[in-house]
Amino acid sequence: MKRRKYSTKFQFFVYKSIAGVIKVLLKRIYKLEINGLENVPLEGPVIIAPNHRSSLDVLAIAVSLPRPIKALGKVERFKYPLLGRFAQYLGGIPVERGHADLSAVKGGIEVLKRGEILLIFPEGTRLRLEKKDIKPKRGIGYFAAKMRVPVVPTAIIGADCIWPPEKKLPALKGRIKVIFLQPVYYEGEPDRIKEEEFTNKIMSQIEEVLRRESLNHEAN
Numbered sequence: 001m002k003r004r005k006y007s008t009k010f011q012f013f014v015y016k017s018i019a020g021v022i023k024v025l026l027k028r029i030y031k032l033e034i035n036g037l038e039n040v041p042l043e044g045p046v047i048i049a050p051n052h053r054s055s056l057d058v059l060a061i062a063v064s065l066p067r068p069i070k071a072l073g074k075v076e077r078f079k080y081p082l083l084g085r086f087a088q089y090l091g092g093i094p095v096e097r098g099h100a101d102l103s104a105v106k107g108g109i110e111v112l113k114r115g116e117i118l119l120i121f122p123e124g125t126r127l128r129l130e131k132k133d134i135k136p137k138r139g140i141g142y143f144a145a146k147m148r149v150p151v152v153p154t155a156i157i158g159a160d161c162i163w164p165p166e167k168k169l170p171a172l173k174g175r176i177k178v179i180f181l182q183p184v185y186y187e188g189e190p191d192r193i194k195e196e197e198f199t200n201k202i203m204s205q206i207e208e209v210l211r212r213e214s215l216n217h218e219a220n
Helices: 008-030 057-064 075-079 083-089 102-113 139-147 192-219
Strands: 033-035 046-050 069-074 093-095 117-119 151-157 177-180
Touching: 008 057, 046 057, 046 139, 046 192, 057 069, 057 151, 057 177, 069 102, 093 102, 102 117, 102 139, 139 192, 151 192, 177 192
Parallel strands: 033 177, 046 117, 046 151, 069 093, 069 117
Antiparallel strands: 151 177
């Protein structure tokens, strides 16, 4: 899929206008709660690494940050009538799954070189509730090792109950919570095994938060 190029000013306008409206809706309908925003650098390149179990995940992250994001996502997502066009306007990067997509890799590197935020899901795709033990992909470790930028592990809680992969439309009730953890940096020389270990470390931190939040939710 050929990526359309939009000016930075146009993308910022779209982000501020549309994302602002979506944020109001998410706060009103799903009581969106955002924690740990101080852990996200206000400028410079950074990778946001959240769990991915709902179609709402990208929107939840996009409206939680004061800066526009550029997201790596499966090429099929960019063909959706509304969300796909929104992703294109924001400079999203389509990924052809099943092989090494060099165009997507190049696009991600360009985003970080420009000092922007790159959104990458460690799991690589939305996971159904019964498939939470999928091995994380290597991508985050690769970009972190190559570009030496901070990676912010991020936990999204509740979105999977509202709009899981097996449902065509979201429920109109529920709560969403986004938690940004402290930045993590890749150390040492680039190495495939170390990059995989780094990505696993990121996912482990996210899973720990998800387990804790789940227990808190049950206690309440």
